Each structure stands twice: as structure tokens, then as C-alpha cells.
Amino acid sequence: xxxxxxxxxxxxxxxxxxxxxxxxxxxxxxxxxxxxxxxxxxxxxxxxxxxxxxxxxxxxxxxxxxxxxxxxxxxxxxxxxxxxxxxxxxxxxxxxxxxxx
Numbered sequence: 001x002x003x004x005x006x007x008x009x010x011x012x013x014x015x016x017x018x019x020x021x022x023x024x025x026x027x028x029x030x031x032x033x034x035x036x037x038x039x040x041x042x043x044x045x046x047x048x049x050x051x052x053x054x055x056x057x058x059x060x061x062x063x064x065x066x067x068x069x070x071x072x073x074x075x076x077x078x079x080x081x082x083x084x085x086x087x088x089x090x091x092x093x094x095x096x097x098x099x100x101x
Contacts, residue, residue: 046098
């Protein structure tokens, strides 16, 4: 999972793991060779990434990331769950998954 952003002559790659960063960097170097120059790596904690997403979503909609996750997860989880899952259960499930990620 990742995102490529081209801005003029700049290519910015965002991925969610160090392994993916290594893979895409090698692929870019293989394909572009001397026409590309590696600049820097920035590693962010999942908590800071979550805050940024929360800020963007909240500014435009007033809906929190937890609301969105709960709506999406509830639809999926409740179909297969043997017992009902509350919004708090789903919120905790999301937070736990961010720790693992």
C-alpha cells in the first residue's frame, strides 16, 4: 500500500512500511537510474499519522476517523460476528490494529 505523488519534477512516495519503502526505492532506481536522485526518508509514528488524518477529516466533515472506522468495520464485523460489537469495541479494535501495524 502506498501513494506516488508527482509534482513537477519531483516524485514523492508514501508507503506504510520500511519493506515497501525499500522495494519502491529499488524499483525507481532500476527504472530511472541516474535520472532520479534519492533525497530523504521520513518515518512517522502511527499516532501522528492518525492525528493528521483526523485533522483532515474533521475539518471538512465534522466526522471523526473513529466514526468512519466504526461505520465501515461495523458493517463488516457485524456480518460475521457471533455477538454484537459496540462502537467502543470497534474503536478499540482499530487502535489495537494501529499498534500492530
